[in-house]
Amino acid sequence: MWLVFFKEIKELLRDRKTLFFMIALPILIFPLIFGGMAYFTAQAFEKAESKVLKYAVVNAQYAPELAKDLVQSDKFERVDIGDNTDYAGLIKSDAIDFAIVMPENYSADILQSGQLTITLHLNDAQLNMVHNRVNALVQKYADEYQALAFSTLGVSAEQQGALLNPIELKQISTADQRENWGEKIGGMLPYLLFILCFQGAMFPATDIGAGEKERGTLETLLISPIDRTKIVLGKFLTIACAGATTALITVISMAVWGLVLSRGFAMQFVTDFMSQIGIVDFVLMFLMLIPLVAIFASVLLSISIYARSFKEAQSYMGPLVIFVIIPVMVALMPGVELKGGWSWVPLTNVALAMKELVKGTMDYFQLIAIFGSTALIAVLLLGFCVYWFKQEKVLFR
Amino acid sequence: MIEIIGLAKKFSVENPKKLSEQERKDPRLKGRFFHSVIDVSLTCQPGEVLGLLGPNGAGKTTTLRMLSTALKPDSGSVSINGTNVLSNPVIARKKIGFLSGSTGLYGRLSGRENIEYFAKLHGMSQGQIKQRIESLAELLDMHTFLDRRSENFSTGMKQKVAIARAVVHSPEVVILDEPTTGLDIMATQTVLSFIRGLKELGTPVIFSTHHLDEVSELCDRVAVIDQGLSKFDGPLQQFTELADGSLHGAFLTSIEQGK
Numbered sequence: 318m319w320l321v322f323f324k325e326i327k328e329l330l331r332d333r334k335t336l337f338f339m340i341a342l343p344i345l346i347f348p349l350i351f352g353g354m355a356y357f358t359a360q361a362f363e364k365a366e367s368k369v370l371k372y373a374v375v376n377a378q379y380a381p382e383l384a385k386d387l388v389q390s391d392k393f394e395r396v397d398i399g400d401n402t403d404y405a406g407l408i409k410s411d412a413i414d415f416a417i418v419m420p421e422n423y424s425a426d427i428l429q430s431g432q433l434t435i436t437l438h439l440n441d442a443q444l445n446m447v448h449n450r451v452n453a454l455v456q457k458y459a460d461e462y463q464a465l466a467f468s469t470l471g472v473s474a475e476q477q478g479a480l481l482n483p484i485e486l487k488q489i490s491t492a493d494q495r496e497n498w499g500e501k502i503g504g505m506l507p508y509l510l511f512i513l514c515f516q517g518a519m520f521p522a523t524d525i526g527a528g529e530k531e532r533g534t535l536e537t538l539l540i541s542p543i544d545r546t547k548i549v550l551g552k553f554l555t556i557a558c559a560g561a562t563t564a565l566i567t568v569i570s571m572a573v574w575g576l577v578l579s580r581g582f583a584m585q586f587v588t589d590f591m592s593q594i595g596i597v598d599f600v601l602m603f604l605m606l607i608p609l610v611a612i613f614a615s616v617l618l619s620i621s622i623y624a625r626s627f628k629e630a631q632s633y634m635g636p637l638v639i640f641v642i643i644p645v646m647v648a649l650m651p652g653v654e655l656k657g658g659w660s661w662v663p664l665t666n667v668a669l670a671m672k673e674l675v676k677g678t679m680d681y682f683q684l685i686a687i688f689g690s691t692a693l694i695a696v697l698l699l700g701f702c703v704y705w706f707k708q709e710k711v712l713f714r
Numbered sequence: 715m716i717e718i719i720g721l722a723k724k725f726s727v728e729n730p731k732k733l734s735e736q737e738r739k740d741p742r743l744k745g746r747f748f749h750s751v752i753d754v755s756l757t758c759q760p761g762e763v764l765g766l767l768g769p770n771g772a773g774k775t776t777t778l779r780m781l782s783t784a785l786k787p788d789s790g791s792v793s794i795n796g797t798n799v800l801s802n803p804v805i806a807r808k809k810i811g812f813l814s815g816s817t818g819l820y821g822r823l824s825g826r827e828n829i830e831y832f833a834k835l836h837g838m839s840q841g842q843i844k845q846r847i848e849s850l851a852e853l854l855d856m857h858t859f860l861d862r863r864s865e866n867f868s869t870g871m872k873q874k875v876a877i878a879r880a881v882v883h884s885p886e887v888v889i890l891d892e893p894t895t896g897l898d899i900m901a902t903q904t905v906l907s908f909i910r911g912l913k914e915l916g917t918p919v920i921f922s923t924h925h926l927d928e929v930s931e932l933c934d935r936v937a938v939i940d941q942g943l944s945k946f947d948g949p950l951q952q953f954t955e956l957a958d959g960s961l962h963g964a965f966l967t968s969i970e971q972g973k
Contacts, residue, residue, distance in 0.1 A: 324823075324831050331822040331863075532818035537879070540782045541835040542807040709785055710726065 321543070321551025322558075329521050329559060339517050339559055343567040346513075348574050365446045370414040373398040373407070379423040380435075386454050387417070393450075404438035415439040415447045427462045428469060495593045499676030504649045506571075506675060507668035508642075510564055514606060515641050517563025518613045519634055522556045526621025527630035530712075539712065549618070549706045553699060556614040557607075564606045568599065598674045605667050605687060611695035612663070613641075615702040622702075623711050644668060660686040663694050716758040716781070716887050716918055721790035722942075723751040723776055740771075742942055750776045752942035754790075758887075758918045758935060763909060765933035765950075766922040767965055773942040774922040775814075778891045781920070782812040794887055808836060811885035815895035817876045821865030825856060825875040828864055829882050836883035843882075850878040853911070854904070870901040877908050888912055890921035894928065906932065926961040938968040945969055 329335050371394045377384035387393050396413050404416040418436040427433065435455065439447045467477055490497070529535045538548060617634065624630035644664035653659055655669040666687045673679040705711055724747045727733065733743070742749040751773040758764040768774050779785040781792055783803040792799040799806040819828045826847060833843040851857050854874045859867065864875060873893075881888065890909070894902045909932055912919050923929065929936060929950070936953040938946040946953060946968040957963025 320831070320834050324820075324827075327827075328820055328822045532821070533814070533816045534818050534820060536779075536784055536814065537812065537817055537832070538835075539784050540807050540810065540812050541832060542804045542837070543835050544804065710728075713779075713785070 318547040318551045318554075321548055322554045325521070325525050325552060325555035326558065329524070329555065332524070335520050335524070335559070338520055339563045340566055343513055343517075343563055344570045346567075346570075351574060361444055362446075365444055366450075367392070369394050370447060370450070371396045371412070373404075373413045373416045374419070375402075375416065376419040376421065376423075379421055380419040383419070383454065383458060386457075390454070408438065408440050414445075415451070417451065425458075425462055425465065428466050493677075496676045496678060499672065499678075503672035503675030507648065507671045508645045510567060510606065510671070511609070511641050511645055511664070511668070512638065513567045514560045514564045514610055515613050515638060518556045518560030518610065518617055521559040522614070522617035522621045523624075523627055523630045523634070525552050525555060526618055527624040527627050528621075530622075530624070531626045535712065545707050546703050549703045553611075553614050553618055553702065556618055557610045560610040560613055561606060564610065565603060568603065572599075593677065594675060598677070598679070601679075601684070602671055602674055605670060605691070608688065608691035608695045609664070609667050612691065612698055615695065615698035619698075619702045619705050622706055623714070625714055648672065655680065655683050661690045663690055667691060715760055715795060716756075716764075716920065717791075717793045718757070718777075718781065719755050719791050721751055721754045721777060721780055721792065722749070722788050723773075723780060723785060724749045724788055740941070750942055751780070751787075751939075754939055754942070754944045756920075756935075756937040756944065756947045758920055760918055761913060761916040762934040763913050763919045763921070763932050764935040764937060765929040766920060766937050766939065767924075767926075767929065768922075768939040768945075769969070772939045774939055775891055777939065778812075778814075778889055778920070778922060782810055782889050783807055784812075808883060809886040811880040811883070811888040812891075813876055813880040813888070813893055814891035815893055815897070819864040819867070819872055819875055819879075822863060824862055825860045825864050825867070825871070825878075828875055829879045832879050833882045838883060846882055846884070847878070850882065854878055854908070869897055870904060873897060873901045874904055877905065881912075886917065888917055888919045890919065892922050892924070894923065894925060926965065930961055938965065940969045945971055 369392055372387065373396050374384055374387065388395055398407060398413065398416070401407065404413075407413050407416065416438040418438070420434050420436075422430040423433055424430040437448065437451060439445065441448075472480065529538065539545070616637070620633045620637075621630045624633060641664070644662070645668045647653055647662075648665045648668035653665070653669065655666065655673050659669060660666045660683045666683075670679065670683065670687050673683075727743070727746050727748050730738070730743075730746070737743065737748075740748075742752065754773065754777050756764065756766075766774050766778070776785065780787045781799070783799060783806055787800065794806055794809050797806055797809060819825070820831070823831070829847055829850070830843055833846065838846070847860075851860055854877060856871075856874050856878065859871050860875075864872065867875070888909075890905075893905045893909075897905065906928065909919055909921065913932070933950050935948065936946060936950055937944065938953075946956075953964050953968070954961060955964075956967045
């Protein structure tokens with residue numbers, strides 16, 4: 318069995334295509350996802366921040382100071398729109414980016430005028446910083462007028478706070494940051510891991526089953542004095558190993574790149590988040606992948622050995638990806654938790670458990686159900702694979 | 715020696731509608747089963763080369779696959795030097811060297827690694843393997859390419875490695891399924907001289923072929939199969955006598971027999 322295993326591994330390692338899918342892809346995919354997202358988001362924000370906005374001001378005479386500030390800022394460009402009040406049309410035709418309408422009651426003495434409402438017309442569907450940027454100018458006067466009003470009324474600093482917010486409803490979430498983010502990240506993790514695991518196992522599986530048939534080496538192997546069960550186990554281990562390696566590299570790459578990029582971009586919370594997930598959790602995550610990989614490997618090997626050629630095997634395996642994705646999607650649905658029946662649903666339970674582990678809210682007793690059901694299915698499928706490999710109608714189609 | 719008595723093998727037909735016109739007319743198709751081999755018997759003594767003849771689809775490959783333990787026969791017996799192949803397939807496999815015309819190599823392994831792998835599967839020690847590969851490389855003139863990756867080999871090189879792989883464990887009998895089909899003249903010569911070498915060593919050889927000149931050049935015995943039935947099994951001389959020395963005539967006559 319080990320003989321078959323080592324030979325297959327040797328062959329696998331000499332294949333560039335496999336190495337690319339097994340090692341390079343998981344290593345590169347994370348910096349691409351993380352880095353790409355960070356880069357493009359930063360770019361978009363920077364652009365929105367530094368873009369010179371064209372604006373129209375209506376009733377500027379009521380708030381001359383504010384209007385002057387807008388004119389003086391080099392990040393705003395005034396456009397004269399006359400009496401046209403079709404702001405939506407103007408914004409749509411790109412004549413202006415926003416229109417600001419000053420209220421008639423505008424006055425520094427807010428005790429007399431009451432609340433001032435400045436209206437801002439803009440297209441808020443796109444990423445824009447209009448509100449932020451205008452607000453930065455407006456806030457200066459708001460604070461000034463507020464302070465003026467308080468001093469007129471003779472309100473002390475403590476009273477000011479109480480007046481502004483008489484009762485504060487203070488909220489302290491028992492979910493720590495880890496649980497909060499774990500819910501989001503932990504849901505995506507199995508998605509990625511499952512698919513990469515499957516992909517990593519898929520190529521070697523095609524190669525050592527259907528590939529062997531296509532090259533005409535299978536017959537020679539079958540009449541070697543080695544039990545067919547051992548051949549299957551050797552091949553099975555190779556595929557499982559390839560799948561697990563891909564998964565392991567993925568997890569490591571994710572951890573390393575997550576840390577590197579969070580340091581680089583000074584995202585403190587990512588660093589904290591990563592450091593909160595213990596080694597035990599990572600090990601458990603990896604351990605859960607083992608029976609999972611075994612399931613993938615037996616299914617893929619059974620298909621591969623049935624197929625007459627590489628092409629046939631690939632066309633059978635392609636649609637299988639859906640069966641890998643669906644259980645993960647189920648795990649992402651609201652209301653599906655690692656409790657009762659769900660902890661016995663294969664694949665879904667592993668996806669759920671990974672989420673729990675990332676969140677740090679794992680009920681470790683559930684591991685029995687998860688390992689139990691997954692391992693049981695893996696053993697059954699492997700048994701089927703061994704049986705399948707002994708069928709003449711499968712080997713000599 | 716090799717002795718095959720009353721071998722039979724049927725395959726289940728999953729979808730009879732998919733069969734070709736010719737296959738449907740074949741009398742061997744009975745209901746949901748295709749009786750590929752119905753009754754085949756033949757013998758081959760030490761030092762003899764037996765040529766297995768028959769038209770396409772006669773059941774030659776199935777017979778040889780049963781002989782080499784790749785397939786399990788439904789009935790009949792196969793024995794090699796007294797070992798019952800059917801009850802002890804793993805022991806029998808150590809005694810058999812098998813090569814077919816369509817055999818391939820593991821492309822990403824070198825010629826040497828290809829041979830080594832099968833030698834190890836046969837349970838040979840590292841020392842034995844090294845020695846054996848050395849002598850086979852000498853015999854088949856493989857030194858120049860043995861350590862290169864086999865995916866770039868020419869047909870002739872591949873065939874030499876395949877031969878070395880088939881006999882690395884010094885089998886007691888050698889079975890060849892159309893070993894020269896699809897090969898060029900040089901590669902064919904390699905195979906033929908290899909068979910001759912085995913004959914000199916006293917190793918019985920069974921090979922199936924469509925080339926009658928190969929039969930007249932190498933064979934001591936001839937067996938003819940048609941539609942899963944043995945039509946002839948005897949010495950070459952007796953075979954040629956069927957049609958005044960013409961092998962083609964003898965072949966046709968033997969098939970016509972019993973019709």
